[in-house]
Amino acid sequence: MVNPANPAQLEPIDALLSAHGLRRTATARLVLSWFLAHVDTSYTHAQLLAALQGAEPDDGLTLDRVTLYRLIDRLTQVSLLLCRVDANRVRRYQAMPESVKAMPHFECQTCHRDSPLTGELQGNALDLEAAAQNALQTLKALGYEGLSLDLAVRGVCADCAASAAAQAKADT
Structure with missing residues (x-):
């Protein structure tokens, strides 16, 4: 039971x-x-x-x-x-x-798709995690609570960029 x-x-x-x-x-x-x-x-x-x-x-x-x-x-x-x-x-x-302190992601400003960047940033993941830990520890020492860090990269994804380029080429 x-x-x-x-x-x-x-x-x-x-x-x-x-x-x-x-x-x-x-x-x-x-x-x-x-x-x-x-x-x-x-x-x-x-x-x-x-x-x-x-x-x-x-x-x-x-x-x-x-x-x-x-x-x-x-x-x-x-x-x-x-x-x-x-x-x-x-x-x-x-x-x-629970183990994640920094969640890097890419946000496309055209299609609004939100994609995690963990695989793409794997080589720099330890640096990113260390920077996140340092920032969070500093804020915690200042009395802040319930902290997490969000790293957002914004731009146009490869699919949307290719589509826009194809549309521009078709218009000319």
């Missing part, structure tokens, strides 16, 4: 929720498991709602936008999710691995 007071005996999602002081509701399980299954993808509130409504189990669970907003806010407060605000001031949410 599973003892709910012992997080080690709970399912991994339930254990994560319990360890962070959150209720283990069906909605919380659904949302957190979705993010953990899609760790390299960030979602706006609307994108997440649409994706989850298509993935809801057939057990009477209904997910409304207010419940989802409150839940992702709580998941962000306990650092299970990373919330970034893009160049258009749109909030995007992504799973935040």
Whole structure:
């Protein structure tokens, strides 16, 4: 028999929720498991709602936008999710691995696709992690709490740049 007071005996999602002081509701399980299954993808509130409504189990669970907003806010407060605000001031949410202090990503200003840069920056990952740790330690020493660091590179992705070049060539 599973003892709910012992997080080690709970399912991994339930254990994560319990360890962070959150209720283990069906909605919380659904949302957190979705993010953990899609760790390299960030979602706006609307994108997440649409994706989850298509993935809801057939057990009477209904997910409304207010419940989802409150839940992702709580998941962000306990650092299970990373919330970034893009160049258009749109909030995007992504799973935040506990070990990660810096989450480098590229945001295309044309198609608004958000792509992690961990693979591309692998050679510099230790330098980035050390810089992040130094910045976070300094801020913590100054009394700041609940810290994470977001490194956003903004520009036009290769696909959009190629499409624009092809369109320009076709127009001439």
